[in-house]
Every structure is written in C-alpha cells, then in structure tokens.
Amino acid sequence: MQSSAFWSAPAIAGTVAACGLYIILIMMLMCIIMYSKQRKKAYLYMVITFVFIMTYEGLNIHFAFNVSPHATDYPEWARWLRVLSFLLMNASIYQLYRRMNRIGYLLLTSMILLLFIPIVSTVLPLGGTGWQDLYLDIYQIAIVYIGLSVLAPRIGQRGKYVAGISVYLFYIVIEMIARYTHMDVSWLQAGSLLLPLVYYTVVFFILFERIIELMQSIYRSSITDGLTNLYNRRFFTKQLQKYIDQGIKVSVIFCDIDNFKNLNDTQGHAKADLVLKQVAAIMEEEIYGMGITGRYGAKNLSRWSLINVPK
Numbered sequence: 001m002q003s004s005a006f007w008s009a010p011a012i013a014g015t016v017a018a019c020g021l022y023i024i025l026i027m028m029l030m031c032i033i034m035y036s037k038q039r040k041k042a043y044l045y046m047v048i049t050f051v052f053i054m055t056y057e058g059l060n061i062h063f064a065f066n067v068s069p070h071a072t073d074y075p076e077w078a079r080w081l082r083v084l085s086f087l088l089m090n091a092s093i094y095q096l097y098r099r100m101n102r103i104g105y106l107l108l109t110s111m112i113l114l115l116f117i118p119i120v121s122t123v124l125p126l127g128g129t130g131w132q133d134l135y136l137d138i139y140q141i142a143i144v145y146i147g148l149s150v151l152a153p154r155i156g157q158r159g160k161y162v163a164g165i166s167v168y169l170f171y172i173v174i175e176m177i178a179r180y181t182h183m184d185v186s187w188l189q190a191g192s193l194l195l196p197l198v199y200y201t202v203v204f205f206i207l208f209e210r211i212i213e214l215m216q217s218i219y220r221s222s223i224t225d226g227l228t229n230l231y232n233r234r235f236f237t238k239q240l241q242k243y244i245d246q247g248i249k250v251s252v253i254f255c256d257i258d259n260f261k262n263l264n265d266t267q268g269h270a271k272a273d274l275v276l277k278q279v280a281a282i283m284e285e286e287i288y289g290m291g292i293t294g295r296y297g298a299k300n301l302s303r304w305s306l307i308n309v310p311k
Contacts, residue, residue, distance in 0.1 A: 010064045010065055011064075011065075012193065013060065013064040013193060014060075014061050014064035014065050016193045016194065016197055017057045017060035017061045017064060018057075018061055019197055020053075020057050020196055020197050020200050021054055021057040021058065021061065023197070023200045023201060023204055024050050024053050024054050024057065024200060025050075025054065026204070027046070027050060027200075027203065027204055027207055028046070028047055028050035028051070028054070030207065030208070030211065031043040031044075031046045031047045031050070031207070032047060034211060035047065038214075040095075040096075041095060042092050042093075042095035042096045045088060045091060045092040045095060046089075046092040046207070048088065049085050049088040049089050049092055052081050052082075052084060052085040052088070053082075053085045053200075055081060056078055056081050056082045056085065059074070059075070059078050077119070079136065080115065080118065080119060080136070083115060083136055083139060083140055083143075084112070084115060086140060086143060086168065087108075087111055087112070087115070087143055089203065090143060090146075090147050090151060090165070091104075091108050093151070093155065093161060093203070093206060094151045094154065094155060096155070096206075096207070096210045097154065097155040097156050097210070098154055098155070107146075111143070114139065115139065117135065118132040118135050118136060133179060137172060137175075137176050140168075140172050141169070141172060144165055144168065144169045144172070147161070147165045148162065148165060152165075156210070156213070157206050157209060157210070160202055160205055160206050160209075161206060163202055164199055164202035164203055164206065167195055167198050167199045167202060168195070168196075168199050170191065170195055171191065171192070171195035171196060171199065174188055174191040174192055174195065175192060178192065222235075223235035225294075225295040227273055227276060227277065227295075228276055228277055228280035228295050229280070230280050230283075230284070230293050230294050230295045231292055231293065231294035231295070232294065232295060233294065233295065233296050235294070236292070236294030236295075236296065239292065240252065250291075254296065255279075255283070257275065257276075257279060260272065260275070263275060280293070280295070
C-alpha cells in the first residue's frame with residue numbers, strides 16, 4: 001500500500017511529467033533548428049507532434065498538482081491528443097529516413113480520420129457511450145502493428161525503433177489492465193508514469209543519432225567527389241596548404257589516365273565512370289596509411305603522401 005501511495009503521489013506524477021516535458025522541449029528545439037537549415041518535412045511534423053505532447057504533458061502536470069476540490073475533471077480529449085501524437089510520431093520517424101509516397105499519405109490521412117470517430121460520437125448518438133476507450137486501445141495497437149510490420153523494416157535504426165514502440169505497447173497494455181480491471185497496484189501506477197518517459201528517451205536517441213548521421217553525410221559530401229568517393233579538389237588543396245603552412249615536407253603525385261577521352265567517346269560515360277571508380281579504389285588501397293588520395297580534375301586523379309622530416 002505504501003508503494004502504491006508513493007506512485008500515486010502528486011509530486012511524483014508531476015515530476016515525471018515535467019521530465020517528459022523537458023525531453024520533448026529539447027527535441028522540439030533540435031527539430032526547429034534542423035528544419036530552419038534543411039526544410040525537411042519530418043522535422044516540421046515532429047515539431048507539431050511535440051506541441052501536442054507538450055500540451056498533453058502540461059495537462060498532466062496541472063492535474064497532478066491541482067488538488068483543489070473545485071478542480072475540473074481530466075478532459076477526455078487529452079487522451080485523444082496523446083493517441084494522435086503517437087500516430088504522428090511514428091510517421092515523423094519514418095520520414096526521417098524515407099519520403100512518404102502517395103500511398104503513405106493516404107494511409108496517414110485514413111488513420112487520422114478514423115481517430116475522429118470517438119470524438120464525433122460524443123456529439124452524435126453513435127452507438128452510445130463506453131466503447132470509445134476500447135476503440136482507442138485497439139487503434140493504438142493497430143499503430144503498433146503498422147509500425148512493426150511496415151515502418152520498422154524501412155528505417156535505419158530498426159533496433160531502437162522496435163524497442164521504443166515495444167515500450168509504448170507495454171504502456172498500452174498496462175493502461176488497459178488498470179482501466180478494465182480497476183486494479184490499484186504499484187507496478188501498474190509505476191508503469192503508467194515511467195513508460196512514456198522511457199519512450200520519449202528512445203525517440204530522443206533515434207532523433208539525435210539520425211541528425212548526426214545526416215550532418216556527417218552532408219560534411220562528407222562537401223569534401224569528397226560524388227563518383228569516386230575520393231577527396232575533392234577543394235579539400236585536397238586545403239589539406240596540402242595546411243601542411244605547407246606548418247613547414248611539413250610533402251610529396252604530391254599527379255596521375256592521368258591514358259586514352260580516357262577515347263574510352264569515354266567510344267564506350268560511353270557508364271564505362272568511363274566504372275574505370276574511374278576502379279582506378280580510385282586501386283589508388284586508395286596503395287596509398288592507405290601513407291597519405292590521402294583526391295580527384296583533382298574532371299579526368300585526373302591525384303594523390304599526395306605526407307613525409308615525416310627527421311629532426
């Protein structure tokens with residue numbers, strides 16, 4: 001009983017909700033910054049999702065500390081908002097890795113429309129009351145199923161995504177047990193409070209790692225040649241100038257492919273590109289551990305080696 005009272009204490013519920021709100025705020029700021037630089041729709045959708053979650057968690061904080069006897073009841077639309085946030089979160093994570101096609105947008109729109117059915121039923125006499133909670137539970141399980149079967153195989157961080165959505169599934173099950181059995185035990189209360197926090201943490205790591213991957217990819221593409229993956233002329237000369245400024249002796253070897261223009265004219269660009277890749281791979285292998293290799297011109301491959309000067 002003491003353990004159950006601990007997890008039901010307003011201070012504990014409010015503190016956990018505040019921690020979740022803080023994690024969401026950090027992710028929202030990250031997405032705003034990334035969207036301002038890249039204009040990627042996934043970041044915009046995540047910002048919208050985080051606004052919904054912050055509204056929901058803000059309500060949790062308010063009702064956790066508002067113990068006044070005149071306090072209003074917890075709004076029914078808050079749970080609907082949480083379910084919508086879960087749907088948009090999965091769609092946003094998918095868009096971090098892939099562009100959503102027409103079928104994907106059709107599926108997302110259909111899911112959002114299906115979510116409005118319980119709300120409409122509160123205004124129109126659609127089957128009475130009492131079924132809305134079960135409908136939302138089944139709806140969330142459907143999102144989990146789509147996430148595991150459709151989204152997970154198509155994104156980069158499959159392990160983290162599966163772990164996160166599994167945590168949320170446990171949260172759904174715990175909520176269902178508490179709602180339909182009216183059990184008041186500590187492990188149900190602890191799970192109901194902590195599992196969303198764990199889910200937010202997993203989403204944070206997914207977002208953070210994806211941003212790092214994209215930034216590394218952007219940096220790599222800015223210093224390498226797109227065809228051969230060798231360093232481009234700008235980076236090559238910059239590195240060369242850096243060592244010259246430091247007074248370090250270097251040797252530079254320029255290589256040209258004989259009859260390359262004739263190959264390009266007679267056998268086409270595809271064959272010429274293949275030869276460039278093969279030569280680049282050979283030069284990378286030969287120079288490995290001694291220096292760097294770069295593509296200096298349209299058909300020229302150059303490499304230079306750093307030579308230690310004995311004192």
